[in-house]
Amino acid sequence: MNEVSRRAREIAGSPIRRMFNIAAAMEDVISFTVGEPDFVTPANIREAAVRSLERGETHYTANAGVPPLRQAIGSRLGSEYGLSWDPETEIIVTAGGMEALMLGMMVLIDPGDEVLISDPHWPNYPRQVLMCGGVPRFFTLREENGFVPYPDDLRKAVTAKTKLIVLNSPANPTGAVMDAETLQEIARLAIQKDLFVISDEVYRRFIYDGTQFSSISTMEGMTERTLVVDSFSKTYAMTGWRVGFAAGPRRVVENMVKYQENFVGCVNTQAQYGAIEALQGPQTALHEMIQTYAERRRMIVEGLNNIPKVSCGWPKGTFYCFANIRDAGMSSEDFTMRLLRETRVVAVPGSGFGAAGEGYVRLSYATSSKNITEGLSRLRRFTESLP
Numbered sequence: 001m002n003e004v005s006r007r008a009r010e011i012a013g014s015p016i017r018r019m020f021n022i023a024a025a026m027e028d029v030i031s032f033t034v035g036e037p038d039f040v041t042p043a044n045i046r047e048a049a050v051r052s053l054e055r056g057e058t059h060y061t062a063n064a065g066v067p068p069l070r071q072a073i074g075s076r077l078g079s080e081y082g083l084s085w086d087p088e089t090e091i092i093v094t095a096g097g098m099e100a101l102m103l104g105m106m107v108l109i110d111p112g113d114e115v116l117i118s119d120p121h122w123p124n125y126p127r128q129v130l131m132c133g134g135v136p137r138f139f140t141l142r143e144e145n146g147f148v149p150y151p152d153d154l155r156k157a158v159t160a161k162t163k164l165i166v167l168n169s170p171a172n173p174t175g176a177v178m179d180a181e182t183l184q185e186i187a188r189l190a191i192q193k194d195l196f197v198i199s200d201e202v203y204r205r206f207i208y209d210g211t212q213f214s215s216i217s218t219m220e221g222m223t224e225r226t227l228v229v230d231s232f233s234k235t236y237a238m239t240g241w242r243v244g245f246a247a248g249p250r251r252v253v254e255n256m257v258k259y260q261e262n263f264v265g266c267v268n269t270q271a272q273y274g275a276i277e278a279l280q281g282p283q284t285a286l287h288e289m290i291q292t293y294a295e296r297r298r299m300i301v302e303g304l305n306n307i308p309k310v311s312c313g314w315p316k317g318t319f320y321c322f323a324n325i326r327d328a329g330m331s332s333e334d335f336t337m338r339l340l341r342e343t344r345v346v347a348v349p350g351s352g353f354g355a356a357g358e359g360y361v362r363l364s365y366a367t368s369s370k371n372i373t374e375g376l377s378r379l380r381r382f383t384e385s386l387p
Ligand SMILES: Cc1ncc(COP(=O)(O)O)c(C=O)c1O
Pocket: 035, 095, 096, 097, 098, 099, 122, 168, 171, 172, 200, 202, 230, 231, 232, 233, 234, 239, 243, 244
């Protein structure tokens, strides 16, 4: 007898975690796997959470989150997107961007509904779709186009069962940032085919070289069919706090709030007060972090392009680069496994992000410049040893 549901059995483990676990048993490892800032949350945010505890705010909050946080999110979005989502009915505070995505999908997907996801993609998306009884369908991203989708590839993937498109810009694992023109075309497709869009924008503050960030939610006719997902995790180095949010049409957000009541009730109260300070306090630490990532990005991309059998385009955003290792003449899984065993450097095989990720490895530069220098020199030793 197997009492575990078919749905649960369908969900694969994370390739990122797998590499992480193997590396954890080794010493002197340089890791490029981490998908989180290596900074501690800025002190003013930590202190705000402590003050909230000291005030005795130890109770449940509203399912949608404390009103001052929803208002702060609303005004931040208002100034940055030029849109007004009602903090009362159109904004929900969630346990990270992850829970915002999950709640959104639970509210939007009926069993059998198809959901368009890019390939490569952040591996949680298809798993979350499966957890909702949906069917993931993929459109391929190509390096020749900087891993920005060709709208035609999405158009071809649409069927009568398509319900939802998941977009991620800036994107994990490729670092691609979608331009306004591409988003405009995808918006036209969504409207024409009556599709809803979940736009995962958790990396939107990490953008380089003057690239402009655009959100599909701001395109004409899209505010009422887009759920914007964002998070404090990456922006303010708050991954362990588990606080994120979503903004979207009332009919969707109200139902997410209903689900929230049955999932976690509400996000941790102190984390919510910390998040208010993150939005309303000084932004100096954020700007310093962005600057540091920009310097590390230059260092790692230049370094990678000087290593035989490796090439890497400039990621426009995030803190990942997606390096092409096809010239090494082996699968990305073999490449990363040998790299780990022979030089104790961990990177994530591109195939872990979907079939189109084969031939690439993802390296996170949310690590010190000292690690980047040492990791790149080991990587060079490894590729130079290849025939
Ligand atoms: C693309 C993307 N979306 C969402 C998340 C969720 O992060 P969190 O739940 O910590 O906000 C991550 C985390 O790695 C991510 O890479």
